[in-house]
Amino acid sequence: MNVAEALAAGTLLGDGAMGTLAQATGARAEGAVSELVLLAPELVGALHRRYLDAGAELIQTHTYGASRLRLARHGLARRVHEINVDAARLAREARDDTARPAFVAGSISPATSPRLAGPVEPSAVRAAIREQAAALAEGGVDLLVCETFAHAEELAEAVLAVREATDLPVIAQATFVEEDGGPVTTLGETPEEVARVVGALGPVALGTNCTLGPQGLLTVVRRLVAAVPDGIAVTALPNAGLPHVVSDRSVRFASDAAHFGRYAARYVAAGARLVGGCCGTTPAHVAAAAAELSRGPVVDEPVAAPLPLPAGRKASLLSRDDSNDAFLPPTARAEGPGRGAVARWLDAPRRTPLLVAEVTAPGADDLDVHVARGRAALAAGAAALWAGRERTRRRRTTTAGVAAGLHEVLDADVACTVTSWNSSRMALQADLLGLDALGLHTIVTETGNPPVHADRAVRDGVWEVDAVGLVGLAASLAAGVDTDGLRLAPAPFRVGVRVTPGTDDLEREMHRVRLKVEAGAEFLVTRPVYELDRLRRVLGGIGTKVPVLLSLAPLSGYAEAEHLAHEVPDVVLPDHVLARVRAAGEDPAPGLDLAADLAAEALAEGLVEGIVVRRPGPPALLGEAVTRLGRVLTAAGVGGRS
Numbered sequence: 001m002n003v004a005e006a007l008a009a010g011t012l013l014g015d016g017a018m019g020t021l022a023q024a025t026g027a028r029a030e031g032a033v034s035e036l037v038l039l040a041p042e043l044v045g046a047l048h049r050r051y052l053d054a055g056a057e058l059i060q061t062h063t064y065g066a067s068r069l070r071l072a073r074h075g076l077a078r079r080v081h082e083i084n085v086d087a088a089r090l091a092r093e094a095r096d097d098t099a100r101p102a103f104v105a106g107s108i109s110p111a112t113s114p115r116l117a118g119p120v121e122p123s124a125v126r127a128a129i130r131e132q133a134a135a136l137a138e139g140g141v142d143l144l145v146c147e148t149f150a151h152a153e154e155l156a157e158a159v160l161a162v163r164e165a166t167d168l169p170v171i172a173q174a175t176f177v178e179e180d181g182g183p184v185t186t187l188g189e190t191p192e193e194v195a196r197v198v199g200a201l202g203p204v205a206l207g208t209n210c211t212l213g214p215q216g217l218l219t220v221v222r223r224l225v226a227a228v229p230d231g232i233a234v235t236a237l238p239n240a241g242l243p244h245v246v247s248d249r250s251v252r253f254a255s256d257a258a259h260f261g262r263y264a265a266r267y268v269a270a271g272a273r274l275v276g277g278c279c280g281t282t283p284a285h286v287a288a289a290a291a292e293l294s295r296g297p298v299v300d301e302p303v304a305a306p307l308p309l310p311a312g313r314k315a316s317l318l319s320r321d322d323s324n325d326a327f328l329p330p331t332a333r334a335e336g337p338g339r340g341a342v343a344r345w346l347d348a349p350r351r352t353p354l355l356v357a358e359v360t361a362p363g364a365d366d367l368d369v370h371v372a373r374g375r376a377a378l379a380a381g382a383a384a385l386w387a388g389r390e391r392t393r394r395r396r397t398t399t400a401g402v403a404a405g406l407h408e409v410l411d412a413d414v415a416c417t418v419t420s421w422n423s424s425r426m427a428l429q430a431d432l433l434g435l436d437a438l439g440l441h442t443i444v445t446e447t448g449n450p451p452v453h454a455d456r457a458v459r460d461g462v463w464e465v466d467a468v469g470l471v472g473l474a475a476s477l478a479a480g481v482d483t484d485g486l487r488l489a490p491a492p493f494r495v496g497v498r499v500t501p502g503t504d505d506l507e508r509e510m511h512r513v514r515l516k517v518e519a520g521a522e523f524l525v526t527r528p529v530y531e532l533d534r535l536r537r538v539l540g541g542i543g544t545k546v547p548v549l550l551s552l553a554p555l556s557g558y559a560e561a562e563h564l565a566h567e568v569p570d571v572v573l574p575d576h577v578l579a580r581v582r583a584a585g586e587d588p589a590p591g592l593d594l595a596a597d598l599a600a601e602a603l604a605e606g607l608v609e610g611i612v613v614r615r616p617g618p619p620a621l622l623g624e625a626v627t628r629l630g631r632v633l634t635a636a637g638v639g640g641r642s
Contacts, residue, residue: 003058003103003143003169004204007233007273012103013264013293014237014276015051015059016286022047022062032074034066037087044087048094052102054283055290058274059095060107060145061087061136067111067128069120081135088139105171106136106144108162110154122157129161137166147173147237148210148278150186152197159201169204171274173235175211176220179362183212183220191220195227207235210278213567214238214263215559218270225271233273238263240280241567259566261288265298341384341413342442343494345610346522346547353603353633354610356415356549357382357626359406360389361616365397367405374410376619380626384413386612389448400431404438415496416440420470421448428465429483432474436491444496444525445470445516468515471495475520496549497521501534502570510541517544525612528553530564530573530594532602539607550602553614554625555591558582592628599632 006012019033022043037044044062051059065071066083076083084106091104111128112120133144144162149155155172162170174194176183184190189197191208198206206228208220217238224234240260264275275293277285292298345354357377359370374385387403403416416435420428435443447467465473473483480490497516503509513524528551529535539548555561561581565573577594584590602608611633615625 016277016281084135264289419448557586
């Protein structure tokens with residue numbers, strides 16, 4: 001039986017990640033990860049066997065990025081043939097050692113990488129893919145998989161190039177990111193557009209891998225199943241969850257094998273015929289998927305669609321246009337409470353809790369929308385607004401630009417997130433001086449994490465300073481001293497820093513918070529929390545008293561709760577919270593109730609001295625959350641505005 005017949009007859013279970021699993025063993029390749037085929041062939045073969053033992057029925061060669069253009073960066077261009085032939089042989093030998101049939105697929109990535117300097121001739125790209133495909137075919141693979149392509153046309157060109165080199169079946173896989181309310185490629189192409197462009201070429205299967213975690217990929221699978229031409233199977237290979245850069249600049253993934261297994265079964269119920277894993281997945285994930293699939297079909301229940309944002313038109317950053325008032329209730333059209341709220345809160349001899357609303361949220365990059373959300377929050381009682389930072393590779397107005405627009409249009413204090421990721425010390429100093437010139441003096445500093453998309457490594461970029469260094473830089477400018485020790489007019493920054501109670505390493509978090517406070521941080525802002533025990537431990541262990549703002553992001557329903565609990569690092573959702581939200585399905589009311597309960601408990605204990613409200617969606621939803629949590633402050637005997 002060939003792979004086309006197997007896919008037509010039923011479901012195939014694929015393997016998981018090779019690179020991250022190899023790294024977990026301590027193996028490192030100085031250049032391309034595929035070089036492990038030459039440096040540690042026994043290890044690569046052993047990893048294949050582990051996936052086969054876990055139940056994989058299709059394994060992929062360890063050849064992602066093993067084309068001439070990508071290997072040339074590491075001085076390995078002349079070893080393209082050797083790497084690919086040997087990789088195919090290692091996978092075949094592992095398969096042949098098992099007592100059951102399995103397919104060997106040759107992995108082919110995009111021939112170019114974001115790290116390649118300058119454009120590459122299309123003819124060179126096509127030649128590189130042909131060369132790799134021919135070598136894999138010579139090595140004895142059963143089929144070829146073009147995976148993790150971020151452009152439909154690029155994926156189509158790869159399929160055509162493979163067919164010029166071999167008659168083996170081809171699987172084509174695009175990668176999507178969740179942006180603007182739905183899954184799209186880097187160029188903004190929908191699953192339906194990818195299905196139309198690539199499906200016209202008739203690959204044996206067309207699907208998606210990488211970037212998204214198990215839950216996010218389900219929407220893509222459903223849409224592909226509805227859009228691919230008849231006779232083409234659909235594939236689904238998600239990441240384990242959201243990647244996160246940790247202290248040593250290595251990458252870990254939120255990883256829950258049981259959660260992964262449940263979603264593998266849901267992909268099959270939705271119509272997928274090949275399921276497996278991508279970055280961060282392990283044999284444990286594959287085994288969990290095998291166990292779930294052995295139980296038989298499941299019901300494909302829809303995941304709630306994201307709340308739509310109003311489709312406002314693009315505005316100038318300094319526009320005072322009120323066209324988005326149509327989205328707001330009449331009470332949302334009031335003037336703001338004035339600027340300087342955070343400074344007054346910090347300087348007050350007897351501090352009253354502060355109510356802050358995070359205005360920026362995933363969705364349309366439109367200042368009108370941000371302004372409308374800001375107005376709704378201010379009318380509901382917020383004392384200040386916050387322009388946060390989205391983790392995205394799509395084009396976006398800078399956080400500083402959004403904050404400046406809000407500061408100009410609305411009569412309110414606007415805090416701005418500043419990250420040290422991908423910037424030098426001198427560039428950060430210039431950014432801070434720019435904020436000073438615009439009158440934006442409340443900042444929340446973060447080291448930051450690069451956005452995730454396909455094979456763009458999350459370790460890329462510049463980290464000349466981290467959040468501690470950034471705090472020190474801002475504090476120095478506030479004291480009137482630049483990075484070279486020269487005197488200048490003081491920039492009166494009020495500096496806050498993030499604290500992450502959900503981290504796996506609470507001792508390190510306490511140490512980092514102490515360093516940030518010593519560097520000049522004046523207040524802490526938590527990541528969104530859903531329980532208080534870990535926050536109590538962190539605040540009790542830092543050994544210094546600093547005002548804390550508690551970030552609350554009311555759960556929109558069970559789909560969001562499940563995603564946060566199983567796919568997002570540094571988030572802790574207790575079992576009782578999951579159970580309560582699960583019972584309510586996609587009703588947002590329990591999420592808002594839980595947030596209010598947490599706020600009341602934290603304020604009553606004196607753990608925090610204010611609240612930051614985060615709620616994506618239309619302005620009225622943010623206003624509702626601000627109103628509800630503002631009542632908690634009032635019930636505690638305080639007012640929202642400082």
